[in-house]
Amino acid sequence: MTAGRWVAAVLFAAAAATPLVVRDVFLLDSVILILLWGALSAAWNVAGGYAGQVSLGHAAFFGIGAYAAALMSAKYHQSPWLGLALGVALSVGAGAIIGYFSNRLKGPYFALSTIAFAEVLKIVASRWRGFTAGSEGVPVPYRPGFWTLGLGHVAWLYLILVVALLCYALQVYLERSRVGYQLAGVREDEDAAEALGIATRRRKVQAIVVSAALTSLGGSLWAQYVGFVDPSHVFSIDLSVRFALNAIIGGMGTALGPFLGSVLITSLETYLRATLSGFGTGFLKEWIKNAGGLYLIIYGVVLILIVRFAPEGLTGLAARWRTRSERAHA
Amino acid sequence: MDSTARLGFAQIDVVAQLAVSTVLLGGIYALIAVGLTLIFGIMRVVNFAHGEFLMLGMYLAFFAFTLKGLDPYLLLLGAVPIFFGVGLLTYVLIMRGVIHASHNVQIFTTVGLSTALQNVALVLWSGDFQVFRPWESSVVLRVAGTAFNLSQVVAFAVAVILTIALFAFMKWTHTGRVMRATAQDRDAATLMGIDTDRVYRLTFAIGIACVGAAGVLVSPLYATYPQAGLQFVTLAYVVVVLGGLGDMAGAMLGSLIVAAVEVGGSYYFGAAWKEVFYFLLFIAVLVFRPAGLFGQRGAETLGV
Numbered sequence: 001m002t003a004g005r006w007v008a009a010v011l012f013a014a015a016a017a018t019p020l021v022v023r024d025v026f027l028l029d030s031v032i033l034i035l036l037w038g039a040l041s042a043a044w045n046v047a048g049g050y051a052g053q054v055s056l057g058h059a060a061f062f063g064i065g066a067y068a069a070a071l072m073s074a075k076y077h078q079s080p081w082l083g084l085a086l087g088v089a090l091s092v093g094a095g096a097i098i099g100y101f102s103n104r105l106k107g108p109y110f111a112l113s114t115i116a117f118a119e120v121l122k123i124v125a126s127r128w129r130g131f132t133a134g135s136e137g138v139p140v141p142y143r144p145g146f147w148t149l150g151l152g153h154v155a156w157l158y159l160i161l162v163v164a165l166l167c168y169a170l171q172v173y174l175e176r177s178r179v180g181y182q183l184a185g186v187r188e189d190e191d192a193a194e195a196l197g198i199a200t201r202r203r204k205v206q207a208i209v210v211s212a213a214l215t216s217l218g219g220s221l222w223a224q225y226v227g228f229v230d231p232s233h234v235f236s237i238d239l240s241v242r243f244a245l246n247a248i249i250g251g252m253g254t255a256l257g258p259f260l261g262s263v264l265i266t267s268l269e270t271y272l273r274a275t276l277s278g279f280g281t282g283f284l285k286e287w288i289k290n291a292g293g294l295y296l297i298i299y300g301v302v303l304i305l306i307v308r309f310a311p312e313g314l315t316g317l318a319a320r321w322r323t324r325s326e327r328a329h330a
Numbered sequence: 331m332d333s334t335a336r337l338g339f340a341q342i343d344v345v346a347q348l349a350v351s352t353v354l355l356g357g358i359y360a361l362i363a364v365g366l367t368l369i370f371g372i373m374r375v376v377n378f379a380h381g382e383f384l385m386l387g388m389y390l391a392f393f394a395f396t397l398k399g400l401d402p403y404l405l406l407l408g409a410v411p412i413f414f415g416v417g418l419l420t421y422v423l424i425m426r427g428v429i430h431a432s433h434n435v436q437i438f439t440t441v442g443l444s445t446a447l448q449n450v451a452l453v454l455w456s457g458d459f460q461v462f463r464p465w466e467s468s469v470v471l472r473v474a475g476t477a478f479n480l481s482q483v484v485a486f487a488v489a490v491i492l493t494i495a496l497f498a499f500m501k502w503t504h505t506g507r508v509m510r511a512t513a514q515d516r517d518a519a520t521l522m523g524i525d526t527d528r529v530y531r532l533t534f535a536i537g538i539a540c541v542g543a544a545g546v547l548v549s550p551l552y553a554t555y556p557q558a559g560l561q562f563v564t565l566a567y568v569v570v571v572l573g574g575l576g577d578m579a580g581a582m583l584g585s586l587i588v589a590a591v592e593v594g595g596s597y598y599f600g601a602a603w604k605e606v607f608y609f610l611l612f613i614a615v616l617v618f619r620p621a622g623l624f625g626q627r628g629a630e631t632l633g634v
Binding site: 054056101106107108109111112113115116117119120123124127237238241244245248252288289290292293294296297299300301302303304307308311 | 436
């Protein structure tokens with residue numbers, strides 16, 4: 001087992017052990033969010049990291065999942081699990097369409113087309129009042145039980161842990177399977193991959209479809225966990241950036257990366273939100289009108305610094321240090 | 331539109347009004363889009379923070395007006411050099427380091443900048459919608475069955491003057507030629523003794539000066555808030571992609587197309603749905619003209 005696998009094992013084991021040790025709701029909530037954002041970033045990583053299809057519109061799939069589950073339970077009084085399944089089905093369709101049509105687009109063009117797709121869904125969700133309740137959003141009713149996804153924090157933690165492990169396992173599969181090597185080939189040099197007989201187009205679409213399905217699944221669970229869905233959040237570019245951010249900070253195209261990034265970013269967010277919201281006092285009070293944006297400024301700066309100085313993320317940095325020390329010992 | 335309600339439908343020639351609205355709107359969109367397309371054409375970077383500089387321009391105009399009573403169109407004389415400086419600074423501090431990096435690094439650098447700037451505005455100036463009306467906004471012009479307020483007309487006129495000035499600069503000055511040469515072939519330009527770093531610095535500064543000026547120009551017409559840039563920049567992406575990334579003349583044409591779609595869509599289907607139309611147009615371009623508008627050759631040329 002490599003170092004990355006050990007770190008992941010420790011991380012997931014620690015998450016699984018948390019409810020056995022503490023029952024503090026705040027702490028459990030933090031662990032749930034770390035796992036959920038990690039899983040969502042891992043889903044993004046399947047397309048963005050492994051296949052090189054860097055999307056800035058994954059909020060589209062998240063939003064589809066969130067709305068499908070929320071509307072299914074709030075409006076049609078059915079199980080959110082049905083909504084979750086429907087959301088996954090819709091996202092698979094949407095992913096296939098986007099993947100197929102934006103196939104020839106590269107780099108910034110691909111990113112732009114995914115942004116446009118998420119924006120269209122955002123506008124539709126905010127304007128189609130009769131169906132989605134528009135910009136006011138949809139509150140999700142809490143009905144206790146597994147079938148209705150009205151769970152306690154401990155049950156949520158284990159449910160999300162299962163999803164996170166699923167995403168992790170998929171990534172590990174992509175690192176050692178034929179399909180994974182083919183995706184890496186597509187990412188590194190598409191023409192060369194094609195020349196070697198890889199069905200590049202089909203592989204890219206498959207990566208986006210799988211990534212979309214998992215993102216939608218995460219969106220559905222998020223909606224049920226948080227209990228409220230509104231278009232300006234679930235379809236926002238900020239959310240799409242967040243999926244990418246975790247993966248970039250941890251290391252794109254690595255199985256551990258998204259989860260490592262999520263541990264750092266999600267706990268940083270929780271910490272900064274708690275401390276910085278009291279920042280608008282004292283002599284700074286006159287200057288700070290809305291302390292809620294402070295942690296996002298730090299996000300932006302961290303993102304700029306990471307891609308500039310450690311573009312291969314923390315796992316990449318660790319690997320670099322290791323080879324350096326190995327060389328020193330040799 | 332409130333002027334329609336006030337004057338009544340009988341006095342407004344609908345087709346003429348829609349046509350003139352399209353041209354006025356298109357002129358302003360063109361100024362936003364040329365900066366974006368210039369930066370892409372020469373630096374090969376899509377500036378995802380472009381809208382945030384527009385937002386800063388809007389805030390500059392808002393504060394100059396509310397605190398100092400400065401007319402936004404007068405402010406423009408100062409705003410263009412200010413944003414030129416802001417562009418220079420941004421290039422030196424942030425963009426220079428990633429100009430030769432991969433697409434992903436460039437995308438996320440400008441995305442990070444966008445997030446940071448948006449939230450700096452949120453922290454310092456709150457998320458409230460800020461609106462102000464200089465005297466130009468209360469003057470209604472009526473020509474041949476159409477009615478407009480003076481702000482729209484001035485914004486359009488200034489935008490067109492600035493855009494034409496930029497075209498002239500690119501076409502006839504030595505520096506403009508050097509910039510076009512760099513756009514056509516970076517490596518060859520370097521071999522010919524062109525200081526590409528200087529070209530990129532200038533390009534970024536000019537692009538930001540354009541969008542900053544556009545921000546000042548639109549500030550009396552739209553509400554100012556931290557995410558205000560987003561609506562314009564998504565539209566500018568559509569414009570630039572329609573015209574071909576890096577193609578300045580294409581950006582002009584794209585601006586008119588997007589403005590026409592927006593004006594026509596708002597009139598026939600209601601203003602709430604206008605964005606859907608140009609995004610659908612955008613996606614349609616991606617689907618049906620990917621080679622023409624997205625092919626390497628299209629992106630490589632800077633058609634001035």
